Amino acid sequence: MKKIIIKTAIITFASVIAALALAFGIASLAFPQGMSKICENMGNYKLAASYAERQYEYSGDTDDLYRCARLYIRVDDRDKIIKYCGQLVEKQDFEECCGDNVQYVYGNYATALYLSGKCDEAIEIAERSAGKDFYIPNAYADLTVKAVERNDKDFGRKLLDSFSKIEEPQSGEKLRFYNQVKTNLEKLIG
Numbered sequence: 001m002k003k004i005i006i007k008t009a010i011i012t013f014a015s016v017i018a019a020l021a022l023a024f025g026i027a028s029l030a031f032p033q034g035m036s037k038i039c040e041n042m043g044n045y046k047l048a049a050s051y052a053e054r055q056y057e058y059s060g061d062t063d064d065l066y067r068c069a070r071l072y073i074r075v076d077d078r079d080k081i082i083k084y085c086g087q088l089v090e091k092q093d094f095e096e097c098c099g100d101n102v103q104y105v106y107g108n109y110a111t112a113l114y115l116s117g118k119c120d121e122a123i124e125i126a127e128r129s130a131g132k133d134f135y136i137p138n139a140y141a142d143l144t145v146k147a148v149e150r151n152d153k154d155f156g157r158k159l160l161d162s163f164s165k166i167e168e169p170q171s172g173e174k175l176r177f178y179n180q181v182k183t184n185l186e187k188l189i190g
């Protein structure tokens with residue numbers, strides 16, 4: 001009798017585990033966006049990013065691409081940042097979709113390019129991010145921080161050459177920010 005009870009308990013337990021695994025597999029395939037949100041809420045950003053990537057592949061929607069890029073920025077996956085931020089900045093509705101985080105995307109994209117050895121591309125993104133109105137923050141500031149951290153004088157020179165082409169803001173916080181970036185680059189290159 002004892003053997004039958006133990007056997008029944010083991011079979012029941014195994015059946016429950018199999019049913020849960022099947023439900024998880026189906027949810028992963030059928031509801032990647034929901035699974036991404038669940039994983040993000042649990043603090044598993046890498047898995048959340050993977051589900052967000054799958055959701056974007058299914059939908060092709062800019063909002064899903066932005067979520068995917070944002071999560072890969074969070075887990076600091078340089079190759080995925082380059083891939084998805086690169087696609088994101090080329091979307092027509094990029095600025096509308098990202099709202100106040102446009103410069104965040106540009107800065108992380110440029111930094112990932114720089115850290116991957118794609119210095120000229122990083123500077124191109126910085127030029128693009130600065131815009132006509134010299135946004136605060138922008139990719140120039142992010143790249144300056146990384147160049148100073150790495151004591152990369154050669155890149156600092158290139159970055160300062162590009163930065164110097166931007167029209168200096170007239171006054172206020174933008175002028176202070178502009179001067180701070182310029183001063184840090186000048187100190188770096190000596």
